Amino acid sequence: MLSVSRAVGLVVLAAAVLSFPGLAPNPYILSAGIVVLNYAVLATSWNFVGGFTGYISLGHGALAGLGGYGTALLVTKAGLPSFVALAVAALAVAALAVPIGLAALRVRGASFVIVSIALVLILLLVFQSWSSVTGGSRGLVVPRPFPDLLRPEHHRVFYYLFAGLLALALLAWWVIDRSRFGLGLKAIREDEDKAEALGTPTFTYKLIVFVVSAGFTALAGGLYALWFGDLDPVFQFSILTGSYLVLMALLGGVRNLFGPLAGALIVGTALEYFKGQFGNTPLHLVATGVLLGLVVMFMPDGVLPAITGLWQRLRKSPQSSIREVSAADLQTERQRAEVAK
Amino acid sequence: MPSGALLFQSVILGLLLGGLYALLAAGLTLYFGIMRVVMIAHSAFLILAAYLAWWTHTRLGIDPLLSMIVTVPLFFGAGVLLQRGLLSRLRAITLTMMSVLLTFAVALIIEGLLGYAFTGTQRRIQLGYGSAGLQVFGARIAVVKLIAFGLAVLALAALYLLMKKTTFGWALRATIQHRDAARLVGIDTERVAGYGFGLGLATAAIGGTALSLDTTIYPSLHWHWIGPLMAIIVVGGLGSVPGAAAAAVLLGLIQSLLQIPLGTTWAQTIFYLALFATLAFRPQGFFGGRLAQRF
Numbered sequence: 001m002l003s004v005s006r007a008v009g010l011v012v013l014a015a016a017v018l019s020f021p022g023l024a025p026n027p028y029i030l031s032a033g034i035v036v037l038n039y040a041v042l043a044t045s046w047n048f049v050g051g052f053t054g055y056i057s058l059g060h061g062a063l064a065g066l067g068g069y070g071t072a073l074l075v076t077k078a079g080l081p082s083f084v085a086l087a088v089a090a091l092a093v094a095a096l097a098v099p100i101g102l103a104a105l106r107v108r109g110a111s112f113v114i115v116s117i118a119l120v121l122i123l124l125l126v127f128q129s130w131s132s133v134t135g136g137s138r139g140l141v142v143p144r145p146f147p148d149l150l151r152p153e154h155h156r157v158f159y160y161l162f163a164g165l166l167a168l169a170l171l172a173w174w175v176i177d178r179s180r181f182g183l184g185l186k187a188i189r190e191d192e193d194k195a196e197a198l199g200t201p202t203f204t205y206k207l208i209v210f211v212v213s214a215g216f217t218a219l220a221g222g223l224y225a226l227w228f229g230d231l232d233p234v235f236q237f238s239i240l241t242g243s244y245l246v247l248m249a250l251l252g253g254v255r256n257l258f259g260p261l262a263g264a265l266i267v268g269t270a271l272e273y274f275k276g277q278f279g280n281t282p283l284h285l286v287a288t289g290v291l292l293g294l295v296v297m298f299m300p301d302g303v304l305p306a307i308t309g310l311w312q313r314l315r316k317s318p319q320s321s322i323r324e325v326s327a328a329d330l331q332t333e334r335q336r337a338e339v340a341k
Numbered sequence: 342m343p344s345g346a347l348l349f350q351s352v353i354l355g356l357l358l359g360g361l362y363a364l365l366a367a368g369l370t371l372y373f374g375i376m377r378v379v380m381i382a383h384s385a386f387l388i389l390a391a392y393l394a395w396w397t398h399t400r401l402g403i404d405p406l407l408s409m410i411v412t413v414p415l416f417f418g419a420g421v422l423l424q425r426g427l428l429s430r431l432r433a434i435t436l437t438m439m440s441v442l443l444t445f446a447v448a449l450i451i452e453g454l455l456g457y458a459f460t461g462t463q464r465r466i467q468l469g470y471g472s473a474g475l476q477v478f479g480a481r482i483a484v485v486k487l488i489a490f491g492l493a494v495l496a497l498a499a500l501y502l503l504m505k506k507t508t509f510g511w512a513l514r515a516t517i518q519h520r521d522a523a524r525l526v527g528i529d530t531e532r533v534a535g536y537g538f539g540l541g542l543a544t545a546a547i548g549g550t551a552l553s554l555d556t557t558i559y560p561s562l563h564w565h566w567i568g569p570l571m572a573i574i575v576v577g578g579l580g581s582v583p584g585a586a587a588a589a590v591l592l593g594l595i596q597s598l599l600q601i602p603l604g605t606t607w608a609q610t611i612f613y614l615a616l617f618a619t620l621a622f623r624p625q626g627f628f629g630g631r632l633a634q635r636f
Contacts, residue, residue, distance in 0.1 A: 056438045058445065103620040110379050110579065111620055113441045114571045117381070121568040122613040129606045239564060243445060250442075282456030282560065289449030296442045297427065300435065328434040 013258075017166075021159050027152045032276075034155060034227060036268035037162040041220040042241075043248040043260035044169045048213035050246070051173075051254035052182060053206055054189035055109055059116030060217050061241030062123045066093050067218025068225035068236055069127065069134060072142040077133075082145035086222040093218035094211050101210040105203060108192065117239065124237035140231045158227040165223060166261070169216050174257055176209070185209055190327040240288070244271070247292045253302025255324075262304055267291075347601065350480035355597025357482075357490040359590035361551055364493040365566070366573045366585040367500060368544035374517040374580045375537045378428060378440040383545055384566035385448035386416060390549025391558045392455055398466050405466055405553055406488075412546040420542030421535045423447070428538075429531065448563065455560040465557045489551035496547045497586070500540070504582075513537050517580075569596075569609070572616035578626025587628055588615075 017037075024030040046060045070089030074080045080088065104115035127134045134140060146154060176182040184205050187195035196202045225231055235241075244267060245260075252263030274284065299306065325333075365387065372380040390412050394405035431439045473484040504510040515523040516530045516537070524530050552558070573592055577584030592612060599608040619626060 054435070054438060056441065058441075099621075103617045106620065107624040109437045110373070110377065110441075111575060111624065113379055113438070114575055115616065115620065118568055118572065118613050118616055121564060122610060125606060125609060240449075243449065246442060282453045282461070285449045285453030285456065287453075289446040289453060292449070293427075293443055293446035296439050296446065297430065300432070300439060328432045331432075331434060 014167075017163055018160075021156045027155055030152065030155045030159060032269075032272040034159050034162055035272055036264060037159065037166060038220055038224050039244065039248060039268040039271075040261045040264035041162060041166045041169055041223075042217060043245045043252070043264045044166065044173060045213050045216035045220060046245045047249050047254055047260045048173060048176070048209050048216065050249055051259070052176065052185035052189060052209055055105070055112045055206070056246060057116040058113060058239065058242040058246060059119040060213075060245050061239065061243075062120040062237050063093060063097070063214050063217040064221030064224070064241065065123065065127075065231075065233075065236030066096070067221030068231055069140065070218065071222035071225050072140050072231055073133070075143055076140070082143075082226055086219065086226065089222050090215050090218040094215035097211045097214035098207070100214075101207045105206045105210060116242070120237055120239050120242060124233055127233040127237060134233065135231075137233065142225050142229045142231065144229060145226050154227075158223070161223060162220075162227075165216075165219060170257060170261070172212070172216070176212075177257065181205065181208075186324075240285070243288060243292065244268075247288065247295065249302075250295050250300065251291075251302055253304040253306075255326075256302065256304045259302050259304050263302070266303075346480055348598075350482070351597045351601055352594065353477070353480055353482055354486070355594035356590065357486045358597060359593025360490045360493040360497075361548060362569065362573055362589035362593045363586040364497050364544055364551075365548045365570055366577065366589045367497060367582050368541040368548075369570055369574050370577070370580060370582050370585045371537055371541040371544075373574065374582075375513075375534050376424070376428060376440065377437050378444065379437070379571070380444045380541070381441060381567060382444040382447040382451065383541070384563040384570060385451040386419075386542055386545040387549040387552060387566060388558060388560070388563045389451055389455065390416065390546045391553035391556070392459060392464070392549075394550045394553040395464050395466050395558065396459075398468075405468075405550060406492075409547060409550050412550065413543050416542040416546035417539035420539035423542070424535045424538035425531075429534070448567075452560050452563065459560070461559060461561075463557045463559045466553055468554065483555060485554040489554050492547055492551040496544055500544065503540075509533070509536070513540075565609075569612040572612035576615050576619045576626055578628045581626070581628050584626060584628025588626075 020033050021030055024033060042060065042064055046057065049055050049057055067086075067089050070092055071082075071085045074085035074088055075082055078085070100115065100119065104112045128136055130136070131138070144154070146157060149157065176185070184195065184200040184202075187198070187200055188202050188206065192202055221236075248263030248267045249260040250263070251266060252261065253259030256262075271284075274287070295302075365383065369380055369383050372378045372383070390408075393412050394408040397403060397408040398405040427443060428436075428440050431443065468485065470484050474481045475484065475487070502510075504514060512523070512528045512533045513536070515526070515528055516533045520530050523533075556562075569592070573588045574585050576592065577586070577588035592615060595611050596608050599611055
């Protein structure tokens with residue numbers, strides 16, 4: 001059950017997100033807010049796989065790109081209404097995730113990462129070369145779903161659409177987190193062999209959660225396409241997008257419901273700020289790389305757990321003996337106990 | 342149907358390309374064997390070495406091959422530092438995943454710094470012997486491609502001898518096969534692992550120099566290499582050097598032949614098709630041993 005402090009936090013968070021369009025001084029700030037929300041949805045969708053199973057995908061940027069292109073092509077070529085196209089495209093990407101998952105998840109992590117990177121590279125190749133359908137490097141223009149709206153109004157509508165999608169993704173994550181299915185997934189993350197030995201259908205579980213993750217990612221990508229209105233393979237199938245998502249989720253904390261959201265707020269805001277100040281320079285890559293390296297080396301559990309830990313120490317509340325402990329923590333504890341002997 | 346000479350030329354070019362792939366895949370396999378690390382930054386170091394070779398040639402006016410005198414020891418040192426300073430400090434349980442991210446971060450940093458230092462402009466070395474070629478049975482083979490292939494073969498042979506005939510090679514192979522057992526018989530596995538990484542990165546220095554001879558380079562080029570290389574080590578079976586070499590030559594050959602009907606861009610997709618097919622039907626790879634089963 002929700003404790004009072006959690007409920008208050010949730011209400012404050014929701015109020016902050018929903019009041020942002022009213023507070024944003026100009027449409028540019030509002031559009032930056034949409035970009036950050038889009039990152040938050042993508043990072044949360046990524047966290048279905050990364051957080052629950054511990055399998056790290058660097059290719060989720062490509063799944064979002066597929067959702068975007070799928071939506072755009074269904075609108076322009078098949079003449080479907082915008083949001084029907086969005087739903088169909090998300091379902092199609094989820095369906096496509098089944099064979100990808102079949103190939104990527106039969107073995108352990110290393111192959112999964114390789115496939116996820118290969119996915120980005122092959123899709124970039126295909127979407128750039130197959131220009132008769134995708135428009136190639138010239139890009140693909142997506143008709144607006146609300147042609148009558150002025151630009152600021154358009155931003156406002158899409159801001160709330162993204163906020164709604166974020167709430168949906170968070171809700172789905174929360175439900176899985178508390179289910180037996182989620183328990184099985186977390187068992188895979190901590191020790192796949194033991195999970196399998198205890199009767200968890202590891203392969204099926206991994207595949208299901210990968211498909212769910214792909215579906216949400218495609219929804220976010222498709223919504224982005226409808227909002228932004230212009231797709232270019234170089235940006236849609238960029239390895240960098242995938243790495244931003246990983247960075248956000250890790251920085252926030254992959255074990256926490258709001259970890260990816262927190263990471264997206266930090267990294268996404270920083271990205272938009274630096275893009276506004278300095279434009280696109282190669283130093284973006286350096287900064288992303290350095291930050292990712294620092295997080296991996298020194299803060300693999302993320303900011304939120306660090307803050308929660310600090311909070312608990314300040315309040316001097318003793319840790320309950322019934323709590324989730326990761327296999328890595330357990331090993332560190334045991335090693336400390338060995339040394340203490 | 343393409344002419345016989347064209348086919349023959351494609352076969353030769355494919356084999357020459359396969360040699361370079363084999364050398365680079367050997368480095369990746371070495372890292373994987375030592376620490377179960379998928380080293381994403383391998384091809385970024387490859388491009389770094391190519392840039393250093395280009396820089397030596399344009400600024401100092403000497404033959405790009407001479408840059409190896411500096412880059413090979415430098416990369417060896419960088420490899421040792423990377424392993425001892427960064428990778429070995431990660432938590433063992435999440436090592437495979439976190440090391441991917443860490444080496445990915447290194448790749449981004451290298452790409453960004455290359456773009457910052459040399460801009461995104463495409464660079465190419467203009468050599469006196471750059472346009473020289475040999476006519477073999479109607480096929481025209483550029484001398485630079487032969488030099489690149491020769492370098493790759495020499496480096497692979499040296500690596501083979503080092504692994505099979507020297508005490509260090511025994512220690513390294515023992516570390517790869519069974520780390521705990523290697524430690525029990527008195528091998529300093531930590532140090533050996535560090536040197537193994539240095540060795541892997543040194544192959545990237547040689548490969549990069551060979552690459553720079555006849556390729557136009559730009560900072561983001563490494564993504565075009567890491568994809569095929571990772572496909573090669575998976576098809577060959579993760580952790581198997583002969584498997585990787587066989588897969589490298591085979592896929593290089595197929596790529597070269599497919600370029601005739603499909604063009605260069607679509608021919609590249611063969612690597613990804615092979616990757617997906619291998620994982621779907623034979624996830625341990627076609628030449629792999631016991632190691633590959635679990636990764």
